[in-house]
Each structure stands twice: as C-alpha cells, then as structure tokens.
Amino acid sequence: MKVAIIGANGQLGSDLVEIFGEDAIPLTRRDLDVTDATSLNILNELKPDVIINTAAYVRVDDAEVEVEKAFHVNAIGALNVAKACNEIDAVNVYVSTDYVFEGAKGEPYTEEDIPNPINVYGLSKYTGEIFTRNYSKKFYIIRVASLYGKAGARGKGGNFVDSMIQRAKNGEDIKVVDDVFMSPTCTKDVSRMLKRFLDLDLDLDLDLGIKPAFGVYHIVNEGYCNWYDFTREIFTIFGGDAQIQITPIRSSELKRLAKRPVFSVLKNKKLDDLGLRMRNWKEALKDYLVEKGGIVIK
Ligand SMILES: NC(=O)c1ccc[n+]([C@@H]2O[C@H](COP(=O)([O-])OP(=O)(O)OC[C@H]3O[C@@H](n4cnc5c(N)ncnc54)[C@H](OP(=O)(O)O)[C@@H]3O)[C@@H](O)[C@H]2O)c1
Numbered sequence: 001m002k003v004a005i006i007g008a009n010g011q012l013g014s015d016l017v018e019i020f021g022e023d024a025i026p027l028t029r030r031d032l033d034v035t036d037a038t039s040l041n042i043l044n045e046l047k048p049d050v051i052i053n054t055a056a057y058v059r060v061d062d063a064e065v066e067v068e069k070a071f072h073v074n075a076i077g078a079l080n081v082a083k084a085c086n087e088i089d090a091v092n093v094y095v096s097t098d099y100v101f102e103g104a105k106g107e108p109y110t111e112e113d114i115p116n117p118i119n120v121y122g123l124s125k126y127t128g129e130i131f132t133r134n135y136s137k138k139f140y141i142i143r144v145a146s147l148y149g150k151a152g153a154r155g156k157g158g159n160f161v162d163s164m165i166q167r168a169k170n171g172e173d174i175k176v177v178d179d180v181f182m183s184p185t186c187t188k189d190v191s192r193m194l195k196r197f198l199d200l201d202l203d204l205d206l207d208l209g210i211k212p213a214f215g216v217y218h219i220v221n222e223g224y225c226n227w228y229d230f231t232r233e234i235f236t237i238f239g240g241d242a243q244i245q246i247t248p249i250r251s252s253e254l255k256r257l258a259k260r261p262v263f264s265v266l267k268n269k270k271l272d273d274l275g276l277r278m279r280n281w282k283e284a285l286k287d288y289l290v291e292k293g294g295i296v297i298k
Pocket of ligand 1: 029032034054058152154155
C-alpha cells in the first residue's frame with residue numbers, strides 16, 4: 001500500500017513517515033499546501049491508496065484571533081483533501097482532536113459522544129471532521145490528544161514534555177495546572193496503531209481478520225491524568241538527584257485567550273471493540289524519555 005502523509009515534517013507526521021517506512025510518501029507544505037486545491041493535483045500523479053492528513057493550524061490561543069487562518073487550514077484544507085481523495089479513490093484519514101469536546105461530561109468521551117467545541121481551534125477541527133465525513137467516499141477521522149513526539153509540534157515550537165525538562169534544566173519555576181484532565185499521548189504509539197488499523201482496512205492483518213467500518217476512531221494512550229500529575233510523572237521517570245519543585249496551580253490563574261475543556265479525556269472504545277489496545281500513558285512516556293537519551297530512571 002502507498003500512504004501519502006501530509007504534514008510529513010510535523011510531530012505526528014514525521015513518526016508516521018518512520019513507521020510506514022517504504023510505504024510512506026512524505027509530503028511537506030513545500031510539496032503541497034492543503035489550503036491551495038490546485039497544489040493537491042500532485043496526488044493524482046502519486047496515486048496513494050491512503051492519504052493521512054496531519055496538516056493543521058495548532059496554536060490554540062492564536063486561533064482566537066487568527067480565526068480565518070485556523071479555518072483555512074483545519075476546515076477548508078480538510079475539504080480540499082476529501083475531494084482529492086475521491087478523485088483517486090483513496091482512503092481519507094483526517095487527524096482530529098479531543099478539543100472537539102466541551103469537557104463537561106466528567107468521564108472519558110467515546111466516539112459516540114456529540115462534539116461541542118468551546119474554542120476556535122476545536123471548532124475549526126470539528127468543521128474539518130464534518131467536511132471529511134460528508135465529502136469523502138472512504139474516510140477515517142482519527143482523534144488524538146495532548147501529543148508529544150521527538151520532532152516536537154512545529155506549530156507550537158516543541159512539546160510539553162521537552163519544554164518541562166528544558167525549564168527544569170534552566171532552573172525555572174515550574175507551575176502546572178491540576179484541574180485540567182486529558183489523555184497524554186505519544187505520537188510513536190499513534191503511528192504504530194494507525195499502521196495496524198490501516199492494515200486491517202486493507203485486509204493485511206490476517207490475525208484479527210476484521211475490517212473496520214469507516215467513521216470516527218479515538219487513538220490515545222490508555223489512562224488519563226491532569227497536567228500537574230503528568231509533569232510529576234515526567235520528573236519521576238527523569239529522576240536524577242535534582243530536586244525539581246513543581247507547583248500546582250488552577251487554570252483560572254493562567255490568562256489565556258482560548259478556553260480549554262477541563263476534562264477532554266478520550267476513550268478508545270471502537271479500537272477496543274476491534275481487539276486493538278493502546279498501552280498506558282506512563283509506559284509510553286517512559287519509553288519516550290529513554291529514547292530521548294540521557295535519562296536516569298529511578
Ligand atoms: N499537538 C497536539 O497536542 C495535538 C492534540 C490533538 C490533536 N492534534 C492534531 O494532530 C495533528 C498533528 O499535530 P502535530 O502535533 O504533529 O502538529 P505539527 O508538528 O505542528 O504538525 C503540523 C504539520 O502541518 C503542516 N502544515 C501546516 N499548515 C499546512 C498547510 N496549509 N498545508 C500543508 N501542511 C501544513 C506543518 O508544516 P510546516 O510546519 O512546515 O508549515 C506541520 O508539518 C494535527 O491535525 C493536530 O490538529 C495535535
């Protein structure tokens with residue numbers, strides 16, 4: 001199978017390129033801009049079987065003021081990709097977010113829950129989901145959350161894990177909210193699972209032998225925590241002799257432009273139904289930190 005990966009130099013995209021290996025057709029913004037429909041003509045020549053669209057405007061606070069830019073990439077871009085997929089009969093995989101939910105449920109969201117975004121970024125991604133669902137002949141919407149991967153989020157200038165470690169190294173104060181809960185997720189794990197999942201789609205997984213139905217799927221590491229506990233776990237694994245002071249704060253103390261859902265934990269219900277399981281976030285975090293190197297595990 002040939003899998004085109006849009007956003008190939010991004011945090012998730014670069015891990016997807018590595019995991020799909022020889023099957024991957026990496027496409028960066030220089031090759032193709034999702035907001036420019038004519039630039040998508042390149043896909044007619046490449047003729048991939050699957051197109052994974054990881055391209056996104058990801059700066060949640062900036063999106064509140066750059067509303068059009070966010071919608072252009074996350075929504076119109078998704079529409080353009082959906083149409084391009086149909087032309088070549090490719091499966092359209094749109095990567096979405098936990099921020100489509102408002103966070104009031106108080107327990108993990110499944111694929112059956114109805115989105116109700118509370119910020120521009122979430123609404124632009126949800127609009128991208130609707131375009132994907134209503135314009136694609138064959139599609140999967142894959143919701144991920146709170147990603148960290150070795151490339152760091154390009155749009156955000158890094159990821160949370162790396163930035164906490166850097167701040168500790170710089171001797172900075174570390175204050176983290178303890179009233180916002182999410183599913184910390186490693187991009188390597190998402191990439192591996194997406195490969196297995198698409199193998200099922202193309203009937204390449206003979207063990208399970210089930211073909212998933214088109215639709216929405218959640219792919220996050222299992223379990224959840226708040227950002228303060230996540231940070232504590234980073235430094236528990238990071239270890240060493242350094243005394244790192246982490247102060248819990250309330251999210252109301254942070255003056256940020258965009259509202260965030262207070263509980264956007266996702267449950268991989270439909271993956272579970274297929275017999276596919278993601279590992280726990282603590283295990284994934286440990287491997288990530290070990291792979292980054294220089295980590296002293298207690
Ligand atoms: N990061 C998170 O915590 C998180 C959480 C939930 C969901 N997600 C979703 O996961 C996906 C991947 O996020 P990520 O963390 O990997 O972000 P990222 O590192 O910023 O990657 C986004 C990629 O999209 C590319 N891109 C941006 N605008 C484009 C355009 N108009 N045309 C083509 N490519 C464009 C960027 O390329 P350039 O940088 O070269 O412009 C970059 O390679 C996104 O769909 C995001 O909404 C992320």
